[in-house]
Amino acid sequence: MTSQTYDANNIFAKILKGEIPCHKVYEDNDTLAFMDVMPQAPGHLLVIPKVGSRNLLDADPAVLAKLFPVVQKLAVAARDAFEADGVLISQFNEAAVGQTVFHLHVHVVPRKEGEALKPHSGKMEDHAVLAAHAEKVKACL
Known part of the structure; x- marks a missing residue:
């Protein structure tokens, strides 16, 4: 196993x-926290620490201790803003499992039962839609 750098x-x-x-x-x-430009569902956002680390595997535990309460806060706001039935929280560590941006980040994806996730690659969402979705989440914070 080779260690990767930030x-x-x-x-x-x-x-x-x-x-x-x-x-x-x-x-x-x-x-x-900001909107994912290729959302898998309406309201898909990303939460990142300001301190650089490649992913969870090399992150300082003190950074994680500050990050995850914010993830929780935003998950509740996204759920409420999009009247979701649940919230998918995902976090990838290295390319072998799908990480494509090598800065620690957590996906927060509000989900409605029966609605499939869109692929996370391909077409970028319209910026007006992303701006409106950001405002919806902010209103629930």
Whole structure:
């Protein structure tokens, strides 16, 4: 097994530096949450720590301790905003399991029973839709 290093130029690091825009839902001193540009369901958002780590496997436990209460808070807000029956929380560690952006991130996906998830690749969602979805979640925080 080879250890991988953190790339400070990944897309989420660039979002944190303000080099790439995002549809921000929540921000505090330690975390940022924003809409996923290729959502698998309406309201799909991402929660990331501001401290760089490749994924959960190399993250500082103190960072995780600050991240997951925010994930919970946003899961409740997303559930309420989209009148979901449940919320899928997922987090991938390395390419072998589907991680494509190598900055620790947690997917928060509100789900309605009987509705299939869309693929997480391909067409980007319209920015007006993402902006409206961000506002819906913010209104429930």
